[in-house]
Amino acid sequence: MADLHAFFDRDVYVKLACCDIWQETLKALCITHPYRLPSAGPKGARSVLRRQKLDDAFLSAVVSRVERMKAVVPVVPDEWFRAAQNDERYRKLLDVVGIDPGEAALTLMSLRRGLENRVISGDKRFLKSLAASFPELFAQLRPSLISFERCLIAVCAYQGFDAVRERLRAARGCDQSLALALGADGNADSDQFTVAMNSYDPLSEVDPVLRTG
Numbered sequence: 001m002a003d004l005h006a007f008f009d010r011d012v013y014v015k016l017a018c019c020d021i022w023q024e025t026l027k028a029l030c031i032t033h034p035y036r037l038p039s040a041g042p043k044g045a046r047s048v049l050r051r052q053k054l055d056d057a058f059l060s061a062v063v064s065r066v067e068r069m070k071a072v073v074p075v076v077p078d079e080w081f082r083a084a085q086n087d088e089r090y091r092k093l094l095d096v097v098g099i100d101p102g103e104a105a106l107t108l109m110s111l112r113r114g115l116e117n118r119v120i121s122g123d124k125r126f127l128k129s130l131a132a133s134f135p136e137l138f139a140q141l142r143p144s145l146i147s148f149e150r151c152l153i154a155v156c157a158y159q160g161f162d163a164v165r166e167r168l169r170a171a172r173g174c175d176q177s178l179a180l181a182l183g184a185d186g187n188a189d190s191d192q193f194t195v196a197m198n199s200y201d202p203l204s205e206v207d208p209v210l211r212t213g
Helices: 010-019 022-028 042-049 056-070 078-086 088-094 101-113 124-133 135-144 148-159 161-170 176-182 190-200 202-212
Strands: 005-008 033-036 117-120
Touching: 005 010, 005 101, 010 022, 010 042, 010 056, 010 148, 010 161, 022 148, 042 056, 078 088, 078 101, 088 101, 101 117, 101 124, 101 135, 117 135, 124 135, 124 202, 135 202, 148 161, 148 176, 148 190, 161 176, 161 190, 176 190, 190 202
Parallel strands: 005 033, 005 117
Antiparallel strands: none
């Protein structure tokens, strides 16, 4: 299998930890070299999850999981991060409402790397802002982009929905799309879940901007 590098934004990284499907995600997407942002550690996980309605026991379990992941998932190399920050496009990206420093850096690291890679990001504001304000950059980045929703769809196709259903149900409080896709009673079947997650995929909303921009 050819090497495939992937840059994970903090929120998706933490949500995958919540769902306890990190290794399944790497296998389903054929990712050989994952990277996380410096903020994607236990402290960052608490920051992301404090906005969600999670019980203390589940939150502690997720933070412990992120701590274990930290030991095996490297932070983006400093030289890549600095090169992105020194790119003249970095400041232009930060001038746009909806694009934060981590997202700007991930965008430019992906584009500067040249080789095939993936950017795993599910921030709707970031995607819409990038597509609307920098359509050429977005068009270049689009083949590499994978949302949280597409991660879950890929895992379910690879592993089987039944194999991960209980883990997803346990994590439903970490993401609204996940909760809605599982249904009010959490008993959605595989087809219902996939259709729902496809409909909530933020990339499906910004792709028309790419086609008409």
